């Protein structure tokens with residue numbers, strides 16, 4: 128895969144949404160997105176040319192902007208940029224579009240925005256054989272969003288260095304991914320995914336008021352589950368619930384539903400049939 132995205136649109140209040148050459152430089156070195164990680168993003172899966180959960184992604188983009196006291200993103204412009212980027216990209220089965228908005232060049236108060244499309248990697252193995260996961264303590268209590276909103280837990284900010292470090296720690300522990308737990312012993316989320324547990328005929332995910340991101344993929348999985356008669360629930364889950372679950376998944380845009388085949392070095396049963404149906408539903412979403 129090229130290190131440049133295939134298609135790039137700049138998004139600004141002045142010029143609207145304009146396609147530019149992704150090989151040209153576009154972001155200033157004093158942009159606060161670069162120097163402080165001060166900005167927000169969304170990653171939207173595109174399957175057979177159709178963006179998945181576009182409106183929930185745009186709504187979350189606006190919510191993240193509010194949490195960071197950023198100017199309100201012009202969602203009509205970003206929506207147009209996403210659709211134009213898909214249109215301009217080669218016709219491939221799976222790609223993703225990333226929208227970014229930063230606080231802009233220091234001192235200007237003018238946000239910088241862009242959206243790019245790029246082909247998705249091949250996640251077939253993760254979606255079927257599954258992934259090895261370790262639990263890591265995030266070092267924050269589960270009520271951090273209420274007690275310390277300035278930590279921006281639950282916003283999709285550009286400050287993902289910690290999330291990347293957690294993935295490197297997983298790799299050092301011979302695992303592929305992470306489930307963060309709170310310092311007071313509750314299940315949170317992955318660095319780029321939500322956790323879903325199957326407990327009998329219930330799918331359960333951690334409640335989103337615990338400083339975690341409200342996932343668009345998790346919401347779609349719940350929609351699928353309800354359509355086949357499974358119950359769904361948002362709950363405050365003690366870490367012990369992970370060991371008790373009949374099956375576990377990390378779900379996110381792009382990789383979609385990845386069943387967990389080992390947790391902290393202990394093998395886990397993969398629910399192959401449910402995972403297959405989940406994946407089929409996720410990849411077939413039309414909105």
Ligand code: PLP
Nearest residue numbers: 319320321340342343344379380
């Ligand atoms: N949690 C975090 C921290 C994330 O970064 C992401 C997505 O990247 C998710 C959860 C899953 O969200 P979605 O399913 O909307 O991609």
